[in-house]
Amino acid sequence: MSRAISRAARTRGMAEREAGSGPAAASPQARPVSVVGIGDDGWAGLSEAARALVREAEVLVGGARHLAMARTTGAERVAWPSPFRVDFVAHLAASRRVCVLASGDPMFHGVGATLVATLGADRVTVVPVASSASLACARLGWSTQTVALVSAVGRPLDTLTAELAADRRVLVLSADGLTPGRAAALLVARGFGTSEVTVLEHLGGPAESVWRGTADALAAAPERRFADLNVVAVVCGPGPGLSRLAGLPDDVYAHDGQLTKREIRAVTLAGLGPRPGELLWDVGAGSGSIGIEWMRAHPSCRAIGFEARADRAERAEANAVALGVPGLRIVRGRAPDVLPEGETPDAVFVGGGLTVPGVVERCWSALRPGGRLVANAVVAETEAELVRHRASYGGELTRLQITRATPVGRFTGWRPAMPVTQWVVVKPAGPEPGVTHP
Template sequence: MNPARPAPDAAAVTVVGVGADGWAGLPDASRAALREAEVLIGGRRQLGLLPPECTGERITWPSPLRPAVPGLLAEHAGRRIAVLASGDPMFYGIGRALAEEDGALRVLPHPSSVSYAAARLGWPLEDVEVVSLVGRPTARLAAALHDGRRLLVLSADAGTPGEVAALLRDRGFGPSRMRVLEQLGGGRERTTREAATDDWRHPPGDPLNLVAVECRRAPDALRLGAVPGLPDAAYEHDGQLTKRHVRAATLGALAPAPGELLWDIGGGSGSIAIEWMRTHASCRAVTVERDPVRAERITRNAERLGVPGLRVVIGAAPAAIAELPPPDAVFVGGGLTAPGLLDACWQALPVGGRLVANTVTLESEALLADAYRLHGGELVKLAVAHAVPVGGFTGWRQAMPVTQWAVQKPRTTLNPLPGVDR
């Protein structure tokens, strides 16, 4: 055992997972922890499941919950605390917040609603994607929609199934099959009859529910893949859009990894930041756009494509990036000739961070050539041509070539990046 970590029986806080079957469904260890606790913290419904033999002081979580965690733990420090959680506390539950506050944590899990649902449906969990809409916008579900995939959606309340059905219809997945599973593991467990999303007519039911979706894309719906390079038609834009093939090459150079943060400078339609975030649910991005109309358009594109968490900052760089959290990668798609912009982005990057800049103008290309000479990396020219009708024949129409500089920041930097006043 690690001597730096307390033994389980010495934990200051015990987190007990409780199912819809309440006290009757708890194992002996969980019951003992609740009986011995001097303080019992949980939701009103959870606390109501406990019998009188649990004599600890009962405290209902305030709203909002997350900011209240440190204060409640500090207020009752030195007492035996038991926190009630739904199902598995470490799966989209309160366990995460408690673990971040108190390392001396003992967790007694219960089967999660996801485990119950997979058992009822006969779905192998490793083949299912779980999307939580508890405290999260419904729009984030859009990023998980792929033909043939199975989804288990954790509902916020009784209205969530209807919202899920509406989103599926709006995103071209009306033929998908849906079921709602309520009060899983309890005496009032119920599963609705399977129905196509286009025909979903079920009224709101129990607020403790989960939605099972078998995704089926409508034949005429736009196909959105799982890798960067979505069709240009997926975006609302005014012409300021990094086109599909260049976008795929740009995301390849940026190399997003789970949990990383991207700065997207000169957002345009937001395509680079959006597809960065679509690569993994934990990827984050901030896009900087000085035009308020375009900024609103970015927000709409992000919501439609399943990444409503994209942060949009209205302003001109470099001033607009001064207060942003440190990035793991930076993409500059516009404004390269703004004095000090490239250097400000470079200075903000940590060692190992990546910077990618694209341009179609000779003036900005000269800046990238200087940057490449000073700091290395890769300097490439991306040229794409499309086949178009030429009379009764077919010819090539060349798009404007894009010059791209991509570099990873080394451990030491001797020279600043070039500016327009070099």
Template sequence: MTPAPRSPAVTVVGIGADGWPGLPGTAQDALRDAEVVIGGARQLELLPADCAAERVPWPSPLRPAVAGLLAAHRGRRLAVLASGDPMFYGIGRALAEELGPDALHVVPHASSVSYACARLGWPVEDTAVVTLVGRPAGQLSAALYDGRRLLVLSAGPDTPAEVAALLRDRGFGGTRMRVLEQLGAAGERCVEGHAGTWSEPPGDPLNVIALECRLDEGALRLSAAPGLPDEAYEHDGQLTKRHVRAATVAALAPAPGELLWDIGGGSGSIAIEWMRTHPSCRAVTVERDPVRAARIARNADGLGVPALRVVTGAAPDALAGLPVPAAVFIGGGLTVPGLLDACWDALPPGGRLVANTVTLESEALLAERYARHGGELVRLAVSHAVPVGGFTGWRQAMPVTQWSVTKAGDPT
């Protein structure tokens, strides 16, 4: 016989700024029936007196406490309160990871994004969303493009001023800002201005920031594609130049969720542009020079990928303990004993390796590996038009030899 399905262990109820009256009857019944309700202090205060359950506020930081709280109340009828839609940047994700989706019964509320788009007249499917809840503001930079509409999920009352300052610093001072507070509640209001002149005091902590991005005249324009202008980076000359960089990221072939090792980070440009291809792409860059390592971190923050992990140390020793990569880029140190072998051994079947060099010694090494493993060996040469007296001629940069290869599966 097929066993009867188990009842969900936890009911997760989304609640909005309108509180208890805004909940459907099924959600109200679940909360009244619960023996324990876990939620934020503000959310718990929204429950009426006839919800007799024990009320347990989330501690801070929240994520490490999830497993312990669930274990402490195992066997009791448990409900969890969440803001808006629990599965949209909410606690629902952590609960599903901890218990499995079959253990949850989720009763969603309209999200703040749905409310904001309804007030603004913006189609939800055409509106980009960036959350700054528990995340550095620098990640907003990767989403800034002239003419783009953005919703920023705010971390609190100070976030609008922080966003305005970042926009000014990134050359988007002309961006129209609207701060939508207490969406769906009786106290809902909208504060409007422009990033370049924003001077509003901190308002309600429950706010969403709507941006209509405008690039200032003369500001550096950044593309969504790899090959950002060289001047977008702070560097000391150790920078994979724009055209070679675009070809290198294309050879690495990033896909959502994949991890890159960038060996010999220099200015961090390859890892940064790998991560900019998709918000879920991850990278670790290894750089032995601490000054350059600090510079990589600044570049990553300024270009919208502050989650780039910078490891200060010399490869191959610094590679020990790193998570398994989907791809590896070697931009320096090819002749260091054991480096190429360590990178190759770390790759799983189907993983990609790309190595660039300008020296004959390293080129010979790549030619030997090409003969052994196959792949593609190319020489990239770029020339720039420069003045020659009263005329114009070509000045060629040093050619770059590039080996790219996909690791085959183990023979059967």
């Protein structure tokens, strides 16, 4: 199979030359880009197909370590620029055969996926080797599909928090040799100091090594530096893990009273209905709880919160970090002025600004067809706005009433919270016959 792929690559090059599509005649769409994954065992670990792509390249692109592993002559070697970007690869490939060298499986949190998104799948050929996650699971005897994975490469390590739960197995792809210590410190800070930690260095290479201990022990030695090529494996000990389902306890949030309470929050998220990869607008973010629990529903969910008060915006950002979704974006300013043009959210929650002219109209206009809009009202004035908007856009109105047990002398009674009126509406996928817009 490797020889067949290699012959196909050589045949492709001959056909290009015979058709007059050599380097001088190539268009930006003429030449595919090869992406070859290399493990820590270097050239020796590559298949013949991968070696052929490297040898045939006129330009090799990669990090210094990867470029040093490539045994080829004649090709120009181009290191990744700092800051990292991939757009220049398209320029190089306009006239020459380009091979990009990457770690392990380039489609697994790697540059392969970025190149496909930039150039298109039809222009990128990827030849992977085993990923660091696959090698780590093989060494540890873990079933890969049962393991949570967090990448700290160019991403906040705080995303680890969302994966923590007793007995949970987590792999952390390290950014450098200090990542294991930082991960251990985070585990201790989140109440998981007794967790078992294994640091696997130089996986698949001749210098492979393993360190084992607890998060407490590793966090107590902050000066310890591992090899930059490492993966951190965690078996979580007992700790205060939080569910990914909506309705987290109110006391996990820092707030000034501007907080959608637990039961109402759960019903609100049910109406918003987060799906993987979707984007939420949280208008009037307050403590950030709606956006945070939207993002906790799935690692690929995204959210933007809009908050007029600077202190609340800062608090929402801090809550997002503490609850494992540091990617929550908070935009400071008043809606509708700060609502971005050209973005199409999949769902919108209006928790503030219902009485401000144009807020609901702007949100509805931006919402994609089939998207969901949810708005909550507590006082009569905002409830009247919901009734008015329902008359224009349709949807359902629901009155939510929560009553909690409370001491009454030596006995227990019931104290009702203020009722909440909720409007849930789905934007039609086609024209909206009969809709009278305000």
